Amino acid sequence: MDAPDDTTTSLDATGTRILVAGATGGTGRWVLRALDGRPPTVRALTRSADGHDRLRRLGADEVVVGDLFDPDDARAAVEDVDAVLSAVGSAGRAVLTADEFVDGTGNRNLVEAAAEAGTEAFVVESALGVGDEPASPLATAFDLFIGPVQRAKAEAEAALRNAPLRHTILRPGVLTGGPRTGLVQTAEPGARLWGGVTRADVAHLLAAAPFTPAAADRTLEVVSNPLLKRRAEPIDWQLPRESR
8 A cells, every 4th residue: 555755745836847648538638627827838648630729728738649559659748748647548348349458558658658758757547446455336346347447557557656756546436527526535545435526526636646745656546425534535635826
């Protein structure tokens, strides 16, 4: 189990470049919105050049086109990047048809590239139930229905923990739509959290993690379930202040 390191400092937002992988996905778009108007330069990664204009409108300062299954594309994406926020994920149909998953292979390529490039921080969106800790019935259901993707995410988590990167791993429950609520419970794995959480809420934590000392080198389950407040750990999630 990860433990907080009180000596770890947060990333300095001034002059920082952040890569958002999975920027065209549901969570990734909210990450761009969360960082829009703030000091870091935001680079969005997309597999298709068709999404360039849309990503710029959402707040990306730079847009790069690449496929994370290609290690060379991963290396190009992290060039001169201080932090990586990965919200990549596989479509539901991929569970039955894919031989490999961007949640696993893609994230591992990105972790390796980031480590080689000297990137400071890496934040990844995983899922409830990944790992061997005691799980809630909801997390067990995740493993049952999307087992191959869960195993791919576990491989990516392991690669990140073993890399020389300040890391935060977020394991959300059922992802839902709608705006950010700010009503989120986070806890170490094994707390058996269960419930849903908006993509916007998860995106806020992804964007804030590099700037939040208490999130350094942590794995955290994430839900929005007021019934579980006693299981949750209060964390002061800190986004950089908006530029004036």
